[in-house]
Amino acid sequence: MSASSAPPQEEAPAPAQTPAQTSIQPPAQTATQTAAQTAAQTAAQPLAQTPAAPAQGAAPAPEKRRGADTRALTQVLFGQLKELKPGTPEHNRVRAALIEANLPLVRYAAARFRSRNEPMEDVVQVGTIGLINAIDRFDPDRGVQFPTFAMPTVVGEIKRYFRDNVRTVHVPRRLHELWVQVNSATEDLTTAFGRSPSTAEIAERLRISEEEVLSCIEAGRSYHATSLEAAQEGDGLPGLLDRIGYEDPALDGVEHRDLVRHLLVQLPEREQRILLLRYYSNLTQSQISAELGVSQMHVSRLLARSFQRLRSANRIEA
Numbered sequence: 001m002s003a004s005s006a007p008p009q010e011e012a013p014a015p016a017q018t019p020a021q022t023s024i025q026p027p028a029q030t031a032t033q034t035a036a037q038t039a040a041q042t043a044a045q046p047l048a049q050t051p052a053a054p055a056q057g058a059a060p061a062p063e064k065r066r067g068a069d070t071r072a073l074t075q076v077l078f079g080q081l082k083e084l085k086p087g088t089p090e091h092n093r094v095r096a097a098l099i100e101a102n103l104p105l106v107r108y109a110a111a112r113f114r115s116r117n118e119p120m121e122d123v124v125q126v127g128t129i130g131l132i133n134a135i136d137r138f139d140p141d142r143g144v145q146f147p148t149f150a151m152p153t154v155v156g157e158i159k160r161y162f163r164d165n166v167r168t169v170h171v172p173r174r175l176h177e178l179w180v181q182v183n184s185a186t187e188d189l190t191t192a193f194g195r196s197p198s199t200a201e202i203a204e205r206l207r208i209s210e211e212e213v214l215s216c217i218e219a220g221r222s223y224h225a226t227s228l229e230a231a232q233e234g235d236g237l238p239g240l241l242d243r244i245g246y247e248d249p250a251l252d253g254v255e256h257r258d259l260v261r262h263l264l265v266q267l268p269e270r271e272q273r274i275l276l277l278r279y280y281s282n283l284t285q286s287q288i289s290a291e292l293g294v295s296q297m298h299v300s301r302l303l304a305r306s307f308q309r310l311r312s313a314n315r316i317e318a
Contacts, residue, residue: 071145073101078140098135099128105147106131109154115183116162123158130157171219179216181206263310271306274299 077098084091106127113123134150171179185205189197203210264272270292277283277291285303289296 070101070104071147074098074146075140077101078138078146082140095135099132102131102135102146102150103128105150106154109151110158112155113158113162118162123161126161127154127158130154133157175216175219178206178208178212179220182213182216183220263313266313267306267309271302271309274302275306278303 077094081091081094081098084094103124106124110120110123110127114120116123130153131150134146134153137153138146138149140146182202185202186197189201189205193201197205199210199213203213206213264275267275274288274292277288278285283291285296285299289299292299
């Protein structure tokens with residue numbers, strides 16, 4: 001075939017685009033969006049150039065494709081992050097894109113702690129702190145994949161949260177580790193027997209004493225303190241708070257009366273009688289003066305002197 005009859009190379013039809021490549025792009029793009037598109041196109045090009053697989057062929061699952069896209073995007077973003085100066089707006093945008101792209105890694109790590117009865121949102125937030133620390137310390141030049149580097153940091157941050165902030169009672173490390181084994185053995189024996197295993201069966205499985213199994217079960221309950229207002233499970237009885245005796249409002253008066261009795265015996269007999277007539281019989285000073293045959297002024301002076309003696313002898317105010 002002559003050169004004039006050969007079809008021109010520049011007019012060759014463009015390869016078919018995948019749905020990810022035909023999405024409408026916004027008019028203005030940031031560096032983060034450009035990096036995300038580049039990574040997505042890089043991951044999509046081999047798929048577009050590969051012939052269609054047969055019906056029974058093993059096409060990659062969507063989860064695997066998303067994982068590959070996330071790894072490619074993470075690699076591109078770390079390459080950009082390395083070239084940017086920390087603290088700049090562009091550096092912060094790329095760093096935020098890295099955090100958002102790797103949040104599924106945090107949710108995967110947090111799912112391992114679903115049995116701890118802690119709100120999953122709190123666990124994810126704690127794991128995100130570990131993810132941020134891993135992003136700040138990651139060096140892409142070492143040749144290690146970021147998920148491999150970040151997973152121990154995320155899991156360690158979550159475990160530290162459970163160790164320091166969740167438990168209401170500190171449990172010895174040996175009991176905590178043994179509780180994990182007891183919990184695992186309980187699940188295995190429940191699956192094998194079709195029922196909940198007894199303490200003796202768990203102890204035989206782990207080759208420990210039944211007392212240690214019971215101690216581990218008690219240690220496992222120390223994650224949360226039981227509310228005093230919560231009703232007792234199963235028996236329908238009122239909560240612990242309803243069964244605790246109330247505070248008697250006259251309880252303080254017992255101590256005050258004992259103190260007054262101790263102070264009154266230190267006064268002369270006449271002054272004791274004046275105080276009894278004034279504050280126990282509720283007589284006025286005029287009535288007391290008529291009762292004792294003294295003037296009202298003298299009764300007032302005796303009351304003032306008695307108060308002064310009581311205050312000086314009061315061990316509480318002193």
